[in-house]
Amino acid sequence: MINVEGLHHRFDTNEILKGISFEQETGTVTTIIGPSGSGKTTLLRSLNMLETPYKGVIELGNRLFNIENFNKQDITRLRSQSAMVFQHYNLFKNRTILENITEGLIYGQGMNKKEANAKAMKYLEKVSLEDKADAYPVQLSGGQQQRVGIVRALSIEPEVLLLDEPTSALDPESVQGVLNIIQEIASEGRTMVIVTHEIQFAKEVSDQVLFMDNGEIIERGTPESVIDNPSSERTRRFLSRLTSTVGS
Known part of the structure; x- marks a missing residue:
């Protein structure tokens, strides 16, 4: 499972993550959506310490880590629980x-x-x-x-597969092939956290969707609740802009 409680991250005086908390069951998929600069990638990279938060608790698999008491050995242990798929292949x-x-x-x-x-x-x-x-x-x-x-x-x-905008660097013809592979992996019961701008894909693959803005989770829930029937005005505004952009 994944359990994140009160995660904070900042660059200098700029607070990037403002007390992020969420849970995810083993074998499920969580997608993170939201505008650029909302903290999505920082949250994902914090889950295996490619970014270093300054406060909070992260639990991956059967290991619990308190960020304020973190050491190099803990980072190694945390990273042994997960693997990252990057935007630009690396x-x-x-x-x-x-x-x-x-x-x-x-x-x-x-x-x-x-x-x-x-x-x-x-x-x-x-x-x-x-x-x-x-x-x-x-x-x-x-x-x-x-x-x-x-x-x-x-x-x-890995116990958890982390994917950071896995199609953002691809040409349109390549996108669907990669998304199909990710969906196939998800169907095998892999625990995955995916940052994506592909809203239809998020709707199809997710058990849980997190909508982030300004370093906070504004809304969370099933794809049907967050994407089809969002309760937050901010979420509705974000999704309507995406729809109008796709249709133009």
Whole structure:
């Protein structure tokens, strides 16, 4: 499960997260929507300490972490519970696709090379990229690279998969393929937290939707309640603007 209580984060004097709290059951999907600058990505990155909050409690899996008493060992333990899929793939350009995936298995989990290669190939087959194992990232399209990024995260078998705007850097033709893969992963019972601007996708994949603005969760609930029947005027305004933009 995921349990976040009273999470605060700031840059200098600018408060980015203002006491964020939410819960999520194991095997469910939470999507985070909201305008740019609302704190969505900061919240997601705080869940594995790519951003460092200054106050609050984070519980992932069976581990509870008090931010104010955090140390380097705690950061390692927290990150062992989760894996991140980034907007811009973050693949090593000088390593093959297979090597990009196996590095975390070999050096992070102590797996031998043969086992790591076999596991990587199994996951590459899952996203129909087994024929790209010996290619380099530059030889793949953006959509293919993002699929590799998803495979790399999945291969370490994290308790929680964190995805930060996984389609934002893709061309329109690649977006749906990546979304389909994420939906397939979600159907397998993976615990996932996804920051996305794809509202229809959020509606289809989510068990819970969080709408954020100005560092706070303004509204939370099922996709039907938050997206179809929002109670907050701020949420309604945000969604209506998206609808008018798509229709224009």
